[in-house]
Amino acid sequence: MNQIVSIGTSHHVAPVEFREKLAFSEEQLIESLHHLRESHKVDEAVILSTCNRVEVYGVAHSQRTTESPFKVLLDFLSNYHRISVDTLKKWSYRHHNLDAIQHLFRVTSSLDSMVVGESQILGQVKDAFDFSRSAGGAGAILNRLFAKAFSVGKRIRSETTIAAGAVSISYAAVELAKKIFNTLEDKTVAIIGAGEMSELTAKHLVANGVSKVIVANRTYERAVKIAEKFKGIPIAYEENLNFLIDADIVISSTDAPHYLIERKPLAEIMRKRKHRYMFLIDIAVPRDIEPDVSKINHAFLYNIDDLEAVVASNLKERQQEAVRAEQIVSEEAKRFHDQLQILEVNPTIKALHQQFQQIAECELKACLGKTTLSDTQEDAVASMTQAIVKKLLHHPVENLRHAVNDGNADHGQYVHALQELFALDNNDDKDQA
Amino acid sequence: MSTELLHFLFLVTVLVYLAASIFQALYLAIGERSETPTLRPRIASIAFWGTCLGFVLLTLFIALWWSREGHFPMKHWTDSTAFFAWAITLIYLIVVRVTQLRAIGSLVIPGAFITILISYSFSRNTSALPENLETYWLVPHITLIFLAYAAFFTAFGFGLLYLMAEKKIRQKTNMLFHNLFPSLGASDELGYRCTILGVILLTIGMIVGVLLTQYIKNLTWRWLDSQIFFTVVTWVIYVVQISIRQLWGWRGRKAAYSEIVGFIAVLCTYIGVNLFLDSTHTFR
Numbered sequence: 264m265n266q267i268v269s270i271g272t273s274h275h276v277a278p279v280e281f282r283e284k285l286a287f288s289e290e291q292l293i294e295s296l297h298h299l300r301e302s303h304k305v306d307e308a309v310i311l312s313t314c315n316r317v318e319v320y321g322v323a324h325s326q327r328t329t330e331s332p333f334k335v336l337l338d339f340l341s342n343y344h345r346i347s348v349d350t351l352k353k354w355s356y357r358h359h360n361l362d363a364i365q366h367l368f369r370v371t372s373s374l375d376s377m378v379v380g381e382s383q384i385l386g387q388v389k390d391a392f393d394f395s396r397s398a399g400g401a402g403a404i405l406n407r408l409f410a411k412a413f414s415v416g417k418r419i420r421s422e423t424t425i426a427a428g429a430v431s432i433s434y435a436a437v438e439l440a441k442k443i444f445n446t447l448e449d450k451t452v453a454i455i456g457a458g459e460m461s462e463l464t465a466k467h468l469v470a471n472g473v474s475k476v477i478v479a480n481r482t483y484e485r486a487v488k489i490a491e492k493f494k495g496i497p498i499a500y501e502e503n504l505n506f507l508i509d510a511d512i513v514i515s516s517t518d519a520p521h522y523l524i525e526r527k528p529l530a531e532i533m534r535k536r537k538h539r540y541m542f543l544i545d546i547a548v549p550r551d552i553e554p555d556v557s558k559i560n561h562a563f564l565y566n567i568d569d570l571e572a573v574v575a576s577n578l579k580e581r582q583q584e585a586v587r588a589e590q591i592v593s594e595e596a597k598r599f600h601d602q603l604q605i606l607e608v609n610p611t612i613k614a615l616h617q618q619f620q621q622i623a624e625c626e627l628k629a630c631l632g633k634t635t636l637s638d639t640q641e642d643a644v645a646s647m648t649q650a651i652v653k654k655l656l657h658h659p660v661e662n663l664r665h666a667v668n669d670g671n672a673d674h675g676q677y678v679h680a681l682q683e684l685f686a687l688d689n690n691d692d693k694d695q696a
Numbered sequence: 697m698s699t700e701l702l703h704f705l706f707l708v709t710v711l712v713y714l715a716a717s718i719f720q721a722l723y724l725a726i727g728e729r730s731e732t733p734t735l736r737p738r739i740a741s742i743a744f745w746g747t748c749l750g751f752v753l754l755t756l757f758i759a760l761w762w763s764r765e766g767h768f769p770m771k772h773w774t775d776s777t778a779f780f781a782w783a784i785t786l787i788y789l790i791v792v793r794v795t796q797l798r799a800i801g802s803l804v805i806p807g808a809f810i811t812i813l814i815s816y817s818f819s820r821n822t823s824a825l826p827e828n829l830e831t832y833w834l835v836p837h838i839t840l841i842f843l844a845y846a847a848f849f850t851a852f853g854f855g856l857l858y859l860m861a862e863k864k865i866r867q868k869t870n871m872l873f874h875n876l877f878p879s880l881g882a883s884d885e886l887g888y889r890c891t892i893l894g895v896i897l898l899t900i901g902m903i904v905g906v907l908l909t910q911y912i913k914n915l916t917w918r919w920l921d922s923q924i925f926f927t928v929v930t931w932v933i934y935v936v937q938i939s940i941r942q943l944w945g946w947r948g949r950k951a952a953y954s955e956i957v958g959f960i961a962v963l964c965t966y967i968g969v970n971l972f973l974d975s976t977h978t979f980r
Contacts, residue, residue, distance in 0.1 A: 422734045442865060445881030537945030540880065557866065561948050569868050 265404060265607055268332045269363040270340070270355055271311075271318030274377055277354040284344055287312040289394070295343060296400040304335040307402035309395040309409065311370075313387050315377060320367065322404045333357055364408065365596035371416035373425070374588055380425040380581045385416045404603070415595045422591065425584040428577030433464040435573045436544050436565070437471055440512055443542050443563055451475040453510035455500075456517030457489055460546050464514055465493060477506055481517075504528060508536045513543045515551035523551040530559050544570070604667045604674065611678045612660050614687040619656060623648045702760060706778075709753040710809075710816050713781070716746030717809040724802035724876060736876075740798055747805055751785045754812070758782060768835050777815035779838070780966075783846035784808040787890070791850060795886060797878045803853040833908045840901030841927075847894035848934070848955075848962050854887030855955035862949060884947050887955050888938075895934045902927065926965040933958050 272285055287295060292310055299308045299321070307322040319340065323332040341348045358366045369375045373384045392409045395401050401409065420426050429435040444450055450473050454461050457480065465476055476495030480486035486497035498506050504524065507513060517523060524543070533541065538561050545552040545566040557564040627648050631641060659681070666674040681687065720743040726736065758778060761769050769775045788804050791797070861877035878886070905924075937954040940946045946954070 439865070441879060442861070442877075443880050445879050445885055538947055539945070540948065560950070563865055565868070572868065 265603070266323045266332050267320070267360050267363045267404065267408065267603075268323070268336065269318055269320045269358045269366055270333065270336045271316060272355045273316035273318075273375065275375070276356055281350075281354045282315070282317060284346060285317040285340065286314075287317065291343075292394060293398050295339070296395055296398040298343075299339060300399060302335070302339075304330055305332055307405045308400045309392055309405050310400070311388055311391040313384075313391075316370070316375075318370070320363065320405060320408075322402065333359075361596060361600045364600055365592060367408065367412045368415045368592045368596050369589075371412040372419040372588055372592055373416070374419075374585055374592065378430055378578075379585050380427075380430070382426060385413065388416075389413060407603070408599070411595070411599050415592065418595075419588045419591060423584045423588045425581055425588050428573075428580060430574055430577050430581065432460060432546070432567070432570045432574060433467050435570050435577075436464045436514070437467045439563075439565060439573075440468065440542055441471070443540055444511065447472040449474055450511040451477060451509050452512040452514065453477040453479060453507060454489070454495075455479045455513065455515040455523065455551065456519075456547065457485060458516035458546070461514040461516040461544075462489065462492065464544065464546075468512060469493060473512070475509075477510060479506060504532065507532050507541075511539065511541060513541065515543070515545050516547045517551055518547070519551060520549060522553045524556060525553045526555040526559065529556050529562065533559055533562060546570070601668060605664065608663055608667055608674060608678055611681055611687065612663065615656060615660070615681060615685060616652075618685060618687065619652045623652050702757065702764065705753065705757050705760070706816065709750060709757055710812055712746060712750040712753055713805075713809040713812050716743060716750050717806040719743035719746055720801040720805040724799055743801060743805070744792070744798060747785060747788065747801060751782070751789065754778065754782050754785065768838070770834065770838050772818065774815045774818035776838075776842075777811045777818075780842055780845060781808040781812040781815065783839075783842040784811065784849055787843065787846040787850050787893075791886065791890070795882075797882065797886070799857060799876050799878055800850065800853050800886075803856055804850055807849060807853070833904060833911055837901055837904040837908050840897050840904060844894045844897035844901055845962050845966065847890045847897060848959050851887045851890035851894060851955045852959035854883045854890060855952035858883035858887065858948065858952040880948065884951055887951060888941065888947075891934055891938060891955060891958070895931070895938065898927075898931055898934070902931070923965065926961070926968070930958065930961040930965050933961050 272282055274282070287310055292312065295310060296308055299305055304323075305321040306324045309320045311318045311320070319336050321332050321336050323335075337348055337351055340346070341351055356366075366375070367388075371385055371388050373379060373381050376384050388409070392401065392405075396406070429438045440447060440450075447468065450468075452465055452468050452473050452475070454465050454476065465473075469476065476490070476493040477498055478486045478490040478493070478495045479498045479500045480489065481499065481501075483497060483499035486499055489495070490497040500506065507524075507529070513524075515523060541562045543552055543556060543562060543564045545564065548567065550566060552564060552566070554564070554566075556562055627645060631644070636644065663674065663677050663681070666677055719739055723736070723739050723743050726739065758769070761775075770779065784804055785808050788801055788808075791800055857877055858880060861880055861883060864877070865880070877883070933954075937946075937951070937958060940954075941951060
């Protein structure tokens with residue numbers, strides 16, 4: 264029977280030192296896929312190579328029973344990257360059939376990712392698959408398998424909240440802004456001080472529609488330098504915080520030892536901006552914004568701990584959701600596995616039907632040639648032959664399907680026996696394509 | 697159509713409203729639970745289409761009752777509360793159509809259910825209007841005023857939504873992202889727009905009411921009719937609220953509170969005056 268195997272390594276089992284040795288560049292991918300195909304030891308292959316994982320999926324069609332596809336892939340990887348088979352075995356996982364299917368589904372559903380529910384992996388697998396397909400690696404079975412894996416990935420995302428809720432500080436800030444403002448389109452963000460986190464948050468806000476960026480710094484030169492990144496407006500501030508009148512979102516991350524924004528002056532600023540909402544994010548330690556600011560009407564203050572609590576609870580929730588997602592993945596993998604097996608016996612069933620049909624037609628022709636029957640009589644004889652063919656085949660076909668559905672591992676033997684006994688010329692590669 | 701059949705239609709309408717209210721309330725209530733992403737759209741669509749069905753039935757019932765009575769049925773409590781429920785649902789449907797924000801239904805549709813239940817609890821008797829009030833001017837007058845009340849009720853709903861959502865943001869609840877509350881800005885803005893809509897409808901409704909007096913014979917007209925007095929007070933409250941917002945930027949929490957205060961004034965006008973004071977406008 265067809266075998267689906269996968270061998271791979273990821274951040275779960277191997278350190279980066281090993282993963283980088285196993286990684287493929289684009290040229291290497293083309294070369295490897297060609298090599299694998301030319302070797303005629305596996306029939307289909309897809310290679311996935313990202314910074315967190317390298318995985319090779321292979322399919323060996325039923326005719327090949329000589330060499331284990333695992334061994335083929337292991338040998339190939341070991342030769343290609345000049346790593347001993349033992350080392351490879353130590354730092355990798357190997358999955359077979361149902362397990363391989365389930366593993367791929369887990370990967371595309373981002374259940375196997377470092378951050379569960381992250382959104383990039385689905386695109387990465389898609390790219391890898393498209394690449395392998397255009398390089399001639401993927402065939403009928405892997406096409407089906409990956410198409411299903413993508414739909415499972417999407418299903419998990421829509422039916423669970425595994426990908427909901429921001430799991431980084433900067434996204435949490437964007438999500439919060441969306442809960443406060445009707446729209447971000449005409450809003451202004453002010454960054455006070457410098458820092459990677461505040462710049463990242465500003466970047467996400469701009470990507471979500473914020474139209475204006477004010478960059479405030481103690482020195483004008485630094486403000487200009489940071490402002491360049493966002494096409495922002497540089498401002499040098501001393502004690503005067505009047506630029507906040509225009510700011511709807513304020514991100515503060517200075518290294519000032521005291522509060523930069525205090526309640527009273529901010530209340531005055533809020534009055535000047537006609538009490539439009541202001542969302543203040545204090546990611547500085549020690550804090551830049553007096554906590555009492557949150558008592559001002561329409562001013563919403565979140566500090567670094569608040570944001571981290573949001574992130575932590577979202578992460579926790581994703582993990583809870585992951586349990587449900589795993590269930591869906593198991594069900595889908597089982598179903599796909601069964602379908603694949605039914606698909607495997609279909610060509611045999613078809614060939615059997617064809618053979619019986621042919622014999623029936625042949626004999627019918629011979630018989631009708633010898634007799635003179637009316638049209639209605641001829642029709643009756645023809646439908647009788649059809650009925651006989653149908654009834655003869657009913658039990659063998661049904662039992663074969665049952666053997667597959669019940670997960671009876673012997674169905675391969677059944678297929679083999681049928682092919683031998685009825686001398687079927689079974690070419691299932693063609694039929695499945 | 698026989699009276700029994702009409703009563704039965706009304707009972708069905710009440711039950712449909714009950715079911716729709718339950719699903720509407722569920723929609724907002726389960727928003728914070730994580731295991732509901734597939735359930736949520738189903739609940740949302742049952743709530744919405746249930747409300748639509750209820751609205752169609754209620755419209756049908758009012759129309760049939762009207763044609764049976766032969767005049768605009770607006771003398772008794774049972775008539776006016778049913779009509780109020782109808783107006784609330786109409787405004788809700790318009791808001792959903794325009795904004796796609798369904799959360800407001802969780803508050804206003806149960807409100808509509810309660811009004812329609814009040815209507816159901818009164819015995820529905822045929823009641824003739826005083827002959828001198830049988831004029832077609834009465835229809836736009838009452839319709840406009842009730843639509844205005846419904847708009848104020850919706851603004852009240854948005855005020856509540858605002859306060860609930862703001863509380864969550866200030867408390868820094870962890871489940872913040874799951875809830876289906878509109879953003880603060882959206883609740884605030886929509887509450888304001890509903891208030892403006894209400895004021896416009898109320899103003900036109902009052903003008904029509906004044907015109908109405910010209911067509912009524914033998915009207916014992918009193919300018920200090922208590923209903924008129926309280927309606928004017930309500931009108932002033934809302935106009936002041938809008939002006940303050942324009943002048944001093946009273947938004948958000950203050951706007952939400954004033955929407956709530958405004959609606960309490962509406963309730964006083966509608967229920968209080970009818971129950972305790974004497975007026976040409978009484979539904980009894």
